[in-house]
Amino acid sequence: MQTELRLRIISGIVLAALVLAATWYGGIAFRLLAAAISVLVYYEWSTITRLPDSDFRGNAFGWATVAGIAGLVIFGFDELALPVLIGATVASILYAFAFTKSGWLPGGIVYSGLTAISLAAIRGDSGEGFAAMIFIFAVVWATDILAYFVGRAIGGPKLAPPISPGKTWSGAIGGAVSAVIAGTLVHAAFFPLNGLWIPVIALVLSVCSQIGDLFESFIKRRFGVKDSSRLIPGHGGVMDRVDGLVFACFAAFLIALGDAIVSGAANAPAGVFLFGP
Incomplete structure (x- = not known):
């Protein structure tokens, strides 16, 4: 082999x-798994789409959002995680429209944040x-x-x-x-x-x-x-x-x-x- x-x-x-x-x-074991997957997905998304190089400020906001959602999921505040994701997505879309004209930041926030939320909610x-x-x-x-x-x-x-x-x-x-x-x-x-x-x-x-x-x-x-x-x-x-x-x-x-x-x-x-x- x-x-x-x-x-x-x-x-x-x-x-x-x-x-x-x-x-x-x-419980906490699966919530940690969901949060870890979410964070790693955002890391890979931002790396592939080169957000650290093309949009440092936006990428920092993306990291803060995904980390915040991961923390809410870990500690069981699921009812807050989805509103935070929606608010951050709207803010990132407005930011992208005003500055970068690119959808990779909002896309990464939705893709990563919803990963943690959906996994935790289903389990x-x-x-x-x-x-x-x-x-x-x-x-x-x-x-x-x-x-x-x-x-x-x-x-x-x-x-x-x-x-x-x-x-x-x-x-x-x-x-x-x-x-x-x-x-x-x-x-x-x-x-x-x-x-x-x-x-x-x-x-x-x-x-x-x-x-x-x-x-x-x-x-x-x-x-x-x-x-x-x-x-x-x-x-x-x-x-x-x-x-x-x-x-x-x-x-x-x-x-x-x-x-x-x-x-x-x-x-x-x-x-x-x-x-x-």
Whole structure:
């Protein structure tokens, strides 16, 4: 076995074990994980888009915002984190409009801040939150793995050649189908399956996961970068590993938030609305 492949496998197993352990324990362990991912994502985003060089003041504001949101998430002040993110995003858009004429600062703030908020909100402290996160992991991982193997086996028309030349429509469809199957099976392990809500949610999250993958590929291609960083041995950066996951979590969080607002129970955990019995 080649050294690079061995390193990739070992680091992948260690990462998966840490993530699953934090998800199992929940509470402060998972909040720390969500906050760490958010901070590292902003580090990589700002590095890729060269914010420290092109917009030092804006980047400092971005760091302050992401650090503040991470702190709020760690200490359980979730109800404050989203308003802070919205306010900082509006402020960064006005700043960019007035000075830089670039959307990379607001984009980085939203991408990083919403990562921590959505992960923490979905996991929460309930059994439904744990089931929700395992469900999302299953959907995203099934999408990634089967999209690769189906795409390699069948080939065919390219999905988005200017952004990611290796991805095919056959892989995208195969990944989505496998995600629906995996998500449905995981949900059935926790709760009785009732209707088409869960398969539909799995399909939506699989599509969002693939969009997240393409989005990160677009950013890296735009700035001529192969990996988001070299923080993870054999895997590149954090963004390289969580691009699909964070987009799926964004979608799940926003769906749950909309459902909560409509039902008049906005303070209930996101996992309860999406994946409760």
